[in-house]
């Protein structure tokens with residue numbers, strides 16, 4: 606089977622990060638290998654949370670993976686809480702030809718998440734510039750490029766050498782779009798929009814894209830599937846608190862690969 610390293614936190618509540626990445630990559634037919642950046646009682650959007658930081662474990666964990674002689678087809682990164690974590694990842698990705706998808710988790714709805722200092726955002730940008738694909742929302746695109754114009758912001762990232770830029774959460778005419786930019790190409794895929802913004806949708810989006818790409822899809826159909834999946838799940842979720850996340854579990858089977866022999 607193909608292998609994907611998932612570098613992200615594990616949050617007890619808030620259905621996000623590894624909590625969504627592992628099942629989604631798995632249901633799409635790839636082995637998920639988690640490298641936790643932190644363990645939290647709940648994601649940071651809640652009023653309070655407890656956190657165990659795993660910064661100092663990451664480099665030894667990567668070294669151990671190297672000793673095990675494992676190699677990865679994909680590497681998906683998400684939430685980081687310290688610059689040193691990203692230094693460990695930069696070292697790890699140096700010696701791999703895996704597909705690198707960096708979800709530059711920094712903020713949403715015009716605001717940075719708690720704890721995202723200027724220096725952490727600069728380090729996240731350094732990692733993003735090594736990626737094959739990045740999936741910023743509009744807030745993160747601005748934090749990466751200083752641009753509020755989506756096309757101009759995406760172009761800056763393409764010009765820095767990133768092959769594919771997927772800008773998420775573009776609201777237009779009552780729909781929500783995700784725009785794929787590659788050199789000389791731009792296609793936006795719209796899905797039905799339900800009011801609100803929910804924990805973990807960015808993580809679900811990036812995980813579906815990685816899983817679909819490793820299963821052989823092109824990036825355009827991967828983005829279309831990811832957007833339609835999130836739209837379907839939100840319409841069928843009963844979220845009272847945005848921090849709780851959405852009920853992706855009920856629809857995981859829709860992503861499933863059904864071509865295996867029984």
Ligand code: PXL
Nearest residue numbers: 621622648649650684718805
């Ligand atoms: O879904 C993004 C995310 C991931 N991990 C943690 C977070 C957030 C957003 O707030 O707090 C811990």
